[in-house]
Amino acid sequence: MARQAQAALALAGAHHSSWRGQLGETRKVPEGIVLGTADWDGTLRYHYDEVVKPLQEMFARRGEQLDAETLVRYRSALLVVLHENAHMLAPEGRDNGDERDTPITTDPARKALEEGATEAWAVRNLDRYIDELGLADVCPGLKQVKEISRYQHYLPAADVLAERLGEGSAAGRDEVLRQLNCVLSDGKWPVLVDAMYKNSELPDLVPQGDQRRVKRELDAAMRAPMRLLKTLETKLPISSRASGSRALGEAAYFEGLRAVERLENQYRSASAPLLHQDRAAEQPQPSNHQDYKDVIVKAFSGTADPTGAITHPPAHPAPVSSTRPPQQPQKSTGRDPR
Structure with missing residues (x-):
C-alpha cells in the first residue's frame, strides 16, 4: 500500500x-x-x-x-x-x-x-x-486469470474511442488511454477532441480564431452518444452492457467524423475550393454513416453487434470493478463523492 x-x-x-x-x-x-x-x-x-x-x-x-x-x-x-x-x-x-x-x-x-x-x-x-x-x-498465477471489471457500461465505449483515435494518429490505443489518465476529468474530453481535430484536415483549414468554436462543435457531437452510457446500467442486463457500450463508443467516434466532414467542407468552400475539393475526392467519406440513434436502438434492444463494430471506414485512415462475478448484481461504486 x-x-x-x-x-x-x-x-x-x-x-x-x-x-x-x-x-x-x-x-x-x-x-x-x-x-x-x-x-x-x-x-x-x-x-x-x-x-x-x-x-x-x-x-x-x-x-x-x-x-x-x-x-x-x-x-x-x-x-x-x-x-x-x-x-x-x-x-x-x-x-x-x-x-x-x-x-x-x-x-x-x-x-x-x-x-x-x-x-x-x-x-x-x-x-x-x-x-x-x-x-x-x-501470488503465483495472479497474471494467469482475468479480473472482473465493475464498469461494463463505461469501459468498452472508452476503449473503442481510444482505439479509433489511436489508429487515426498512429499513437495507438494504449497511448491515448495513457494521455487520458494523466489529466483530471475536465481534461479528458479535450484530449479526445484534440486527437479528432489533429487526425483531420481541419488544422490546415481553420483560422486560429475559429479553432475554439470548431473544437466545441466536435466535442458536442462526440459527447451526445456517450451521455446514454449511464442508462445501460439500469436498462440492460449485465451480459448485454459491454456490447451496448461498444456500440455507443463507435457511435461517438462516427458522430465526430460526421462533424469533421461537415466542418472540412465548410472551410474548404470558404478558402481554396478547387484544391480542397480535389483532395476531398481522394478521401473516403463517412457519408453513409449510420445515425447514432439507430445504434442506440440496437444497443437498448440487445441486438447490437457483439463485436461492437460498426463497419464504416474512417474519413482519415491511419498511416489511428467489480469484485463479484458478472452474473451477480453490480455494486454502486464511483469516484466519491461524485
Whole structure:
C-alpha cells in the first residue's frame, strides 16, 4: 500500500499523484457498497471486505498455489487499487481536489469518460502493475486469470474511442488511454477532441480564431452518444452492457467524423475550393454513416453487434470493478463523492 501510488505513476508517466499517504474505508451506502474512493482530500479509501482483506489474505498465503476463483478475487481487488490510483494522477499544477466544486455527476458524458477511460487503462495495465509491485512472486498465477471489471457500461465505449483515435494518429490505443489518465476529468474530453481535430484536415483549414468554436462543435457531437452510457446500467442486463457500450463508443467516434466532414467542407468552400475539393475526392467519406440513434436502438434492444463494430471506414485512415462475478448484481461504486 505504501508503493501503490508510485507504481501507478511509473506506469502512466503523469506529473504526480494526488495521494497524500492517507488510507481509509469507503463510505456506507443504502444499497450495495462502494469498493474504492479517490477522495478530494487526497485520501484513498477501500472497502475492507472486498479489497483490503483479500489483499491481506494474498500476502498471508504467499507462494501458495491457489485455485482460479481465489486468484480472480485477489486480482479484482488489485484492479480497484489501480483504478483509484489512476483517479489520483494529475498534471503539473493541479490536484484531484481541484475538481471538488465541479462534480462530474452533472454531466453524464464527462462521468462516462472519466470512469470508462480510468477502468480501461487500469485493466490494460494491471499485469504491468503486478510486475511493478513484485506481486507475481507473492501470488503465483495472479497474471494467469482475468479480473472482473465493475464498469461494463463505461469501459468498452472508452476503449473503442481510444482505439479509433489511436489508429487515426498512429499513437495507438494504449497511448491515448495513457494521455487520458494523466489529466483530471475536465481534461479528458479535450484530449479526445484534440486527437479528432489533429487526425483531420481541419488544422490546415481553420483560422486560429475559429479553432475554439470548431473544437466545441466536435466535442458536442462526440459527447451526445456517450451521455446514454449511464442508462445501460439500469436498462440492460449485465451480459448485454459491454456490447451496448461498444456500440455507443463507435457511435461517438462516427458522430465526430460526421462533424469533421461537415466542418472540412465548410472551410474548404470558404478558402481554396478547387484544391480542397480535389483532395476531398481522394478521401473516403463517412457519408453513409449510420445515425447514432439507430445504434442506440440496437444497443437498448440487445441486438447490437457483439463485436461492437460498426463497419464504416474512417474519413482519415491511419498511416489511428467489480469484485463479484458478472452474473451477480453490480455494486454502486464511483469516484466519491461524485
